[in-house]
Amino acid sequence: MRSFAHILTHLQGDRLPKWTEAVGATAELPSPRHFAQHLWRDLDAVTAGLTRQWNSDVVEDHVNRIKMLERQMFGRAGFDPLRKPALLA
Known part of the structure; x- marks a missing residue:
């Protein structure tokens, strides 16, 4: 190994x-x-x-971020759930 x-x-x-x-x-x-x-x-x-120098890390980071946001927002709608992340950013 x-x-x-x-x-x-x-x-x-x-x-x-x-x-x-x-x-x-x-x-x-x-x-x-x-x-x-x-x-x-x-x-x-x-x-x-395992040979190439370039990879798809940047794309996968964006996909993971979008999936995380979807998981956070699943089942929730409206302004209140979006307010806290917007204020923290």
């Missing part, structure tokens, strides 16, 4: 197929083997995600 962490932190996606084959061959580690099998399902996308 340390080698996977190294691949992940250093963006070395080209080493991922070799890692998944090595982990898939070990019978004594069922959880990492199962994880590696799931990586094989979309290996091209995972490899690209």
